[in-house]
Amino acid sequence: MIQLRESRFDPWLELQAYQDSLAIKGKYGATAVFVGSMRDFNEGDEVRAMTLEHYPGMTEQYLDKIVHEAVQKWPLLDSLVIHRVGDILPDDSIVLVAVWCAHRASAFDASRYIMEELKSNAPFWKKETLTEGTRWVEKNTPS
Amino acid sequence: MIQLRESRFDPWLELQAYQDSLAIKGKYGATAVFVGSMRDFNEGDEVRAMTLEHYPGMTEQYLDKIVHEAVQKWPLLDSLVIHRVGDILPDDSIVLVAVWCAHRASAFDASRYIMEELKSNAPFWKKETLTEGTRWVEKNTPS
Amino acid sequence: MSITVLYFASLREQMGRADDHIEAGTATTVSEVWSRISEGVEMPANILCSINKEYVDAGHSVKDGDEVAFFPPVTGG
C-alpha cells in the first residue's frame, strides 16, 4: 500500500495496524522498516519547520513504480510506503517504508532499494523554515 | 537497550514506547528496524511451535558486544535489541533490532550488521515442533 | 496545439506562477516549450522534465494536450 499523508502519523501504530490486516501471518520471517524523521538541524542551521511539496498524480505514480520494481527484484509478500506532504514539524515522521518477506536478505535489500529510489527520484521538495527566513533544500545526499 | 523476553511482544508497540522515552527528538533523521518472526513452514515442513534455548549470561554479553561494535563503526544515537527465548508460536516476533541515526546510510548499515552478527554468533538455538516430533535447526542461512 | 506547463518548488517561485497554458506550433519538444515559457533564459542543467507525469529528457517530443512539467532536483524522504 502507498499513501501520501497530510497530517502527522505514528509509524509504529501504522505498522501495527497494517500488519494486523495482512493475511500472511506465519508466512513472513523478515520485516525491514525504514522511518525518516524531521531533524531540527540541517546544513549547520536550526530548522523550525518544513513544507513538503509534491506533484499530485506523478508522485503517487512514481512511488507505485518503485514498489513494482522492488516486487520484480525480490520476493516481497507485502509492503507499505507512507510519505508526508504539507507542513511538518521537527520530530515528525516524513517517510515510512516497510517490506515483509520470507527471508531477511530480500527484506533488507528491498527496503533500502525503495528508500534510495524514493530519495533519488520521487517528486517531493522540501522547503525549510529557519530562525530567519526560508530556504529550499537543494539536493538529497546519496546514500 | 538489550532485552531477552520470555513472553510474546509486539515489536511496533515496543518501538513506540522506546522511541517515546528517548531524549533525542529532532536529532534522528533515520530509524532502521528489522523484525524476525516465526514462520509456520521451514525446510519443507509445517512447524507448529518452537523453543528458543540460550546461554544465560553469555547471550546477553554477546548481544552487548555486537551493539558496542556497531557503536564503534557508525554514529548511532540509540539502539534497541529484543530477542525472545523459551516457547514460541508461529507469527510471534522472535527478534527486533532498531537503530536511530542522524542519517540513513548508517542506520541501514548498522541494523543489518547487528542482525547478521546476531544470527552468526549469538548463542541461541531453535528446536522446532513439527506435525510429528521435534528437530533442532542445524544452522542459520548466511544473508 | 495546446500544452499545459507546470512548475514546482523553487522553480515555481522563480517563475512567479504555478503553470502556463501555451499554444505551440505543430511539432515541438520539451526544450522548445522551455524556450517559449522562459523568455530566453537557458534551462538550468539540473532542471528535471516530465510529460504526462513521466520523466523525459529535454529532447522529448511534445504533442497536443500534453502536460509538461519542470522542477528542481527532488528532496523527499
Place this chain on the structure above:
Amino acid sequence: MSITVLYFASLREQMGRADDHIEAGTATTVSEVWSRISEGVEMPANILCSINKEYVDAGHSVKDGDEVAFFPPVTGG
C-alpha cells in the same frame, strides 16, 4: 583444579545432561576437557567452545574455576 562444563541444545540432549563438574590436572586445554567428558568421542568439527562465556578455540588453556561450554552452531534471530 575444578572446572564446570556446560552443554547446550542438541549437544545437551546427546550428552544426556546439562553440565559436568570435573577435576582436571594442573594445566589443561578445552580439547582436553572435551576428551575427559566425552569418553573418547572426537569433538565434532562444528562444535563451538567458550570459557567464562567468551568464545575460544579448542586449543585455549583452561584454569581453575573456569566455566567451559560446548554447543552446536547457533540458530537465533
